[in-house]
Amino acid sequence: MAETLARAVAATRRYGGIVAVDQVSVEIRAGELVGLLGPNGAGKTTLINMLIGLRRPTSGTVELFGGDPRSPASRRAIGVTPQETGLPATLRVAECVDFVAAHYPDPVDRDELLGRLGLDGLQRRQTGGLSGGQQRRLAVALAFVGRPRLVVLDEPTTGLDVEARHALWQGIRDYHADGGTVLLTSHYLEEIEALAERVIVMGDGTILTDGSLESVRGMVGIRRVSLRIDTVPPLDGLLGVEREGDRTNLLTRDADRLVRDLVAAGAVFSDLEIRTTSLEEAFLSITTAGDADAAAV
Numbered sequence: 001m002a003e004t005l006a007r008a009v010a011a012t013r014r015y016g017g018i019v020a021v022d023q024v025s026v027e028i029r030a031g032e033l034v035g036l037l038g039p040n041g042a043g044k045t046t047l048i049n050m051l052i053g054l055r056r057p058t059s060g061t062v063e064l065f066g067g068d069p070r071s072p073a074s075r076r077a078i079g080v081t082p083q084e085t086g087l088p089a090t091l092r093v094a095e096c097v098d099f100v101a102a103h104y105p106d107p108v109d110r111d112e113l114l115g116r117l118g119l120d121g122l123q124r125r126q127t128g129g130l131s132g133g134q135q136r137r138l139a140v141a142l143a144f145v146g147r148p149r150l151v152v153l154d155e156p157t158t159g160l161d162v163e164a165r166h167a168l169w170q171g172i173r174d175y176h177a178d179g180g181t182v183l184l185t186s187h188y189l190e191e192i193e194a195l196a197e198r199v200i201v202m203g204d205g206t207i208l209t210d211g212s213l214e215s216v217r218g219m220v221g222i223r224r225v226s227l228r229i230d231t232v233p234p235l236d237g238l239l240g241v242e243r244e245g246d247r248t249n250l251l252t253r254d255a256d257r258l259v260r261d262l263v264a265a266g267a268v269f270s271d272l273e274i275r276t277t278s279l280e281e282a283f284l285s286i287t288t289a290g291d292a293d294a295a296a297v
């Protein structure tokens with residue numbers, strides 16, 4: 001079994017009355033490329049911040065490289081790009097990388113790194129003169145400068161166009177192919193599918209599922225059967241019901257069966273459409289379906 005680089009054991013973090021992360025236990029092992037998914041407010045950033053020593057758990061424990069995530073020795077071996085990054089506007093791109101590199105014993109080659117992230121030729125540009133997407137890629141590049149053992153990227157490609165996103169993905173893949181470990185959050189299923197081998201899904205501060213990409217794909221295969229109907233009969237496999245004006249949306253993993261069952265139950269309906277749900281919607285409905293089940297018990 002590969003070495004555990006980061007670990008949370010029953011970690012809880014509260015902000016006043018809000019439980020942002022609720023008794024979460026998880027391990028990130030050497031060589032993994034892990035995607036952390038979930039809707040807004042699920043607790044992803046809070047979990048990451050505990051693992052990298054930016055926040056202390058209210059209860060439970062967190063470890064980084066077997067020690068305290070807040071210790072300088074642990075912090076030196078991680079590379080992090082937070083959601084929001086502020087780069088000094090008057091520093092040139094090369095100066096920015098060199099400045100960070102000066103803190104590490106064996107930094108990566110600056111120009112090779114910039115090339116990997118599609119920032120070639122911008123070495124002399126002031127960071128304030130970069131496009132938003134270029135700034136974002138530079139911020140991600142800085143996470144890799146010190147040859148970290150673990151890279152943690154919080155929504156690395158938000159706001160990037162397709163080309164920039166792909167350049168960044170390639171940079172992440174190269175690092176991983178060289179044995180690096182990556183934990184990244186994203187709202188984009190496409191991004192997780194392109195990169196991650198293991199997927200952790202969070203909702204409401206807890207881990208809803210943690211498994212291979214395949215197993216999570218199965219989980220998000222939710223369809224929205226939209227129709228006009230007065231009364232919805234009891235149906236197997238119905239995950240949730242939404243009202244949208246005079247339309248009703250029925251959430252299910254098996255739309256064909258749901259429609260057959262509707263007909264078999266003699267339900268009167270019209271104007272049927274079947275739509276896929278976005279990843280975020282799917283997770284929200286899974287979370288809500290869980291709550292409804294719990295309430296019914």
Ligand SMILES: Nc1ncnc2c1ncn2[C@@H]1O[C@H](COP(=O)(O)OP(=O)(O)OP(=O)(O)O)[C@@H](O)[C@H]1O
Pocket residue numbers: 015018019020021038039040041042043044045046047
């Ligand atoms: N500093 C803080 N003070 C108060 N509440 C906070 C703070 N940070 C996070 N929260 C709350 O904790 C919960 C989890 O937030 P968190 O940022 O960890 O979620 P997230 O999954 O990263 O969301 P997003 O996808 O929007 O970044 C939310 O309800 C949020 O409002």
